[in-house]
Amino acid sequence: MTKRFTSLAVVTLAAALPAFEAASAQDVTLRAVSAFPTGSTFQLPFKKFIDEVNAAGDGSVTITYVGGPEAIPSLEVANAVSSGVVDIAVVPTSFYTAELPGAAMIKLATTTMPEQRENGCFELLDTLHQEGMNTKYLGRTGDHVQFHLYLNKKIEEPDLSGLNLRVAATYQALFGELGANMVNTPPGDVYSALERGTVDGYGWPSIGIFDLGWDAHTSYRVDPGFYIVDVNFLANLDTWNNLTDEQKALLEGKMIDIETGEQENAQLVEKELARQEAAGIEAITFDGEAGDLWEKTAQDAAIAEIAEADPQAVESLRGCLIPGE
Template identity: 35%
Template sequence: MNQATTRSIARTIRNGLFATALTSIAFTGQASAEETLKAISAFPQSLAFSQSFKGFVDLVNERGKGVIQINYAGGPEMFPPNQQVDAVRRGVVDMQYGPASYYLGTMPEADAWVGSTVTAAKARENGGFGIMQEAFSKKLGVNLLAHLDTGVKFYIYTINEPKRTDDGGIDLDGQRIRSQPIYNSFFEALGAIPVSVPVPDVYTGLERSTFDGSGWPIVGIRDLSWDKFLRYRIDPGFFQTDLAVVVNPAKWDGLSDEAKKVINDAAAEYEKTSYENFQKVIEETDKAVRENGMEVITLEGEAEAKFLDLAYDSAWKRMKDSGSEYYDALREAYYDR
């Protein structure tokens, strides 16, 4: 073998080794390109709502293999629920799931979801979701990704049978009802006294009869074992769940376009999926509590209409009185009652 041939073979080997090295580097880069988001929930992981959020996380992780993954780190034990969005804004965590109404003082537009009569999918179509994205960014400093678990209404539950009015309505005059800001003005209009009690303390409060009832979504009442004490439910349901998924803006901007697409596509799809899932949960829960002895008091006719008007008007009036620049557009998009 002459020297020229030897040099040619050496060059081939070197070039091959260099190409192999480049390929290895490329594959290493691809392997390390998978991005990760740390997510938390406002609710304990055992609650149905957190389990639904876990379904969204699983959907993203399934479709985002090699691109994007979400690490579901926990619930209220990580941060107090009403401080979690601020933790996202500051970049302490990347993503959060929980009620937008926890931040009504800063973002009164959350009442558009509280007083909504349309699904999240419908609001994406009519532009309402886009307006809410702008409000979340401007008022809370976070990016809104999804409005999950819509279609779950709220109810008033009581320990003892509530009194009725002459026109077939409900008389809650003087009743101490566990509340939160979204209920307060509505409960007061019914004569009740709103009582602020953290969720972990409600069971003990009911056990000791320190208040007479509670407002709560139909879902989760059994998970928390409150149905052991709350033996009456007033129908119809009112309002709607206002559960948002938000992400830190800087973290979002740093994601690849592919990762953003995976998350956005999953968000739009899971809004529909979670709505359908909860319709089944609602049906099962309603059947179970009735079979377990809960008595449902159903308002009808004018009494029902008056009850619902008081509820929805309280939410929309609160936003209007706040001076929100988005009031008219949000009411048109989210309220068709």
Template identity: 30%
Template sequence: MTLHTRLLAAGAALLLAAPALSQEARLSVVYSLPATNDLMQSYFAFVEDVNANGAGILQIDLRGGTEILPRNEQMNAVSRGIIDLYFGPAGYYQRQVPELTPLDAAAVPADKLRAAGLHDAIDAGTRERAGVAFLGAMGTGYNFQFYTITEPKIDDDGTMDFSGLKIRGGASYDPMYQALGIARVDVPAGDIYTALERGLVEGIGFTTIGVSSGGWQDFLRYRIFPTWRQGNTIIAANAAKFDGLTEEQRAYLMEMIQKHEMLAYDAAKALEAVDTAALAEAGVQDVVLEGAGAAEVTAAFQDTFWVNVAETLGEDAAAKYRAIIDAANGS
């Protein structure tokens, strides 16, 4: 046996004896908001950061949005392992996976929610029901409020007359809208401009950011305060896929998620200021409800919210989630 042959043989033996190196993981993702939506920019920044620093560890492949998979099929695709990750609002899937619902009652940044145990509690529930791992809350830092085309009618007691108004809102808005007498119209975010243009809605329930980037100030003339809940955009994963990553890969992904939860919070606060300025320039007027008016809007959400959670998940589960949320909101 020549020296060259012996060296090759020795090298082969070392390779066989060495532990197998983990291969770079690749995770596919779909998203339910339009790519131009302001909220998506924090997701895109997250993917860019993960991929730039995760060579040899983990990469994320953006498959696309509703143009490749309809919104109502995206969480099912993640649950079944067809797609690995979901980016977007939790509210679209709260009937399918109601354990996502408690996130709506939060009023503090993601780090406080995680420290209080909300992420773990939601994750346990979504895994059991749908095989979906709850990884991150990207929606702290912005809130929801009403915007209308026509001037709101304010009654003598300071409350706003919402009765019969056709206002855009997702299915998760139902209890609140019913309490206020609103006629909810289900319009995807990407279709709001057309719905306003065609008079299909008289207003929208939407976030405190993203209105001006959608051009909706072309039609909306009034922004109603108070806001009534925090955002609920999330990162969710197929649980089996996530659990099948190596410890290094999971740790890297979660480190990046926790980093970008807070970057998304900061970005949302900055975007709120941008949207406020753009709407003011377009002539959109703020209507600030106070006293009974503010209390009515707040109660319409809070009073119906936990009743709905209890009816869906049971009294014990609702009490567990509420204790976590209350602790986080008070921290």
């Protein structure tokens, strides 16, 4: 069942925003919000999506960008689109794991979004979101971008005992399995936590730490990376069902265009890692048995955690997300 809001910020926003607008029987205005700050690395593809829909829609579909976390707190964005406070949102699964635990399987994907559209995985993920969260799964960005552990203390092996690490739902099971002391801190508070020494490190993708200024208090990055970034584009299902076939096709087509562009992310990651090196962030590389342990623990810890909450999702999605494992 979809959880409803009690947040004052969201209630206030809902009262201030007009309902799903129709200028005519055909023309619609959709309200959009991002779980990421406006202008940040993971919000930019969403901005491009909005701009391209508005340009191509010629008034039949207009997306109005409400804002980022200043409009709706990041952890409430998924509920906002689920309940219809907004019509479209961009949000990672780590921000709605409690509502839809099976969606966490996305982070384990070794297939890209274009491949998932071909092998039937997209339809399974769409059904999961529609039935479990009253949202239409439009698609995802983040292909070829992995997560890393970033530290201000050097380690020699995959043993995180004694380290205080800022965690998110994405990698909490992994860090916990390797002995870390886990600290739950909103992204906006991580800089001060690093500055004060409250945490010794954090998990984050290979791109984006410079957006947040965290590089100033980061000395090491652990390789290899683990999981993939999933920045999901969701539409409220009731809103989606009220669109015409032509309007749906426009949104779907522009989403596929965005996903196609994401296949160039490998070059973006290469540039970002070079920038980290130039900033003095040293790579700690686990190879051989240590590397095998690091990667196996990441996979096993995630599967076990998801299976406990939604074994059916693991069974149905495993083959198309991580074929040949």
